[in-house]
Amino acid sequence: MSxxxxxxxxxxxxxxxxxxxxxxxxxxxxxxxAAQDERLAELESGIADTRQRMDAALEAAEAKVAELExxxxxxxxxxxxxxxxxxxxxxxxxxxxxxxxGSLAELQNELQNTQRQMGEQQQAFDQQIRRFAQKAGVxxxxxxxxxxxxxxxxxxxxxxxxxxxxxxxxxxLFREFVRRYPEDDRADNAQYxxxxxxxxxxxxxxxxxxxxxxxxxxxxxxxxxxxxxDMADAFFQLHACTDAKAALEALIRGHRRSPLRDxxxxxxxxxxxxxxxxxxx
Numbered sequence: 001m002s003x004x005x006x007x008x009x010x011x012x013x014x015x016x017x018x019x020x021x022x023x024x025x026x027x028x029x030x031x032x033x034a035a036q037d038e039r040l041a042e043l044e045s046g047i048a049d050t051r052q053r054m055d056a057a058l059e060a061a062e063a064k065v066a067e068l069e070x071x072x073x074x075x076x077x078x079x080x081x082x083x084x085x086x087x088x089x090x091x092x093x094x095x096x097x098x099x100x101x102g103s104l105a106e107l108q109n110e111l112q113n114t115q116r117q118m119g120e121q122q123q124a125f126d127q128q129i130r131r132f133a134q135k136a137g138v139x140x141x142x143x144x145x146x147x148x149x150x151x152x153x154x155x156x157x158x159x160x161x162x163x164x165x166x167x168x169x170x171x172x173l174f175r176e177f178v179r180r181y182p183e184d185d186r187a188d189n190a191q192y193x194x195x196x197x198x199x200x201x202x203x204x205x206x207x208x209x210x211x212x213x214x215x216x217x218x219x220x221x222x223x224x225x226x227x228x229x230d231m232a233d234a235f236f237q238l239h240a241c242t243d244a245k246a247a248l249e250a251l252i253r254g255h256r257r258s259p260l261r262d263x264x265x266x267x268x269x270x271x272x273x274x275x276x277x278x279x280x281x
Contacts, residue, residue, distance in 0.1 A: 147173065151184055154177050158177060162197055188221030189221075229260050232248045245268060248268045
């Protein structure tokens with residue numbers, strides 16, 4: 001709507017008021033009104049331009065909003081679809097993880113069974129090697145499972161092995177007895193029987209070392225006379241007649257109450273009558 005005033009009717013109206021204005025003043029007034037009308041026209045034109053720009057901006061804004069709404073709708077659809085796909089992928093991953101865990105559990109079970117079987121085979125193999133070594137006269141460390149609990153049971157097991165001809169096993173058990181029960185009254189006897197097991201196998205050099213331990217470590221024990229007697233036998237087997245006689249003489253002189261004194265005298269006479277070829281020293 002236009003707010004422009006028409007200048008001519010306004011002049012006529014002023015003239016009708018009684019002709020109060022002179023001609024010059026009327027012309028001046030008319031000029032002012034014309035200038036004012038021109039300014040109003042300019043204002044109206046500016047307002048129209050502004051309105052056009054605002055209408056254009058509004059249309060652009062509405063188009064942008066519509067575009068954004070479309071983009072938002074598309075993004076919502078994508079997110080919804082991706083969420084569904086992500087949920088499916090999570091379920092698939094969970095199923096795969098469960099399958100892997102199941103396979104891992106089976107592998108662990110198989111590994112445990114394999115380790116147990118290998119352990120059993122290794123134990124059987126070790127026992128077989130020990131038996132072969134013992135038969136060959138090689139001393140092997142006794143297995144903990146073969147050592148009875150208690151000093152009496154332990155000593156009895158060692159004696160049983162010696163009586164059965166299992167000399168290596170007997171020596172291992174007697175040595176372990178000495179280590180576990182050093183204060184036991186049978187510790188010197190166990191040490192002596194280690195040497196005895198060597199002597200039975202006709203290994204006099206090994207036996208001598210064990211008999212010497214009896215004499216040095218258990219000088220007041222009741223196994224010294226037996227150690228001296230068997231030491232003489234070991235020396236004689238090694239053709240060391242002088243050392244054999246010295247051991248027998250020490251038994252006879254130092255152990256007057258020993259039941260082996262008569263046997264020692266007979267052994268001494270036997271060595272004294274031995275041919276020269278039987279003695280190298």
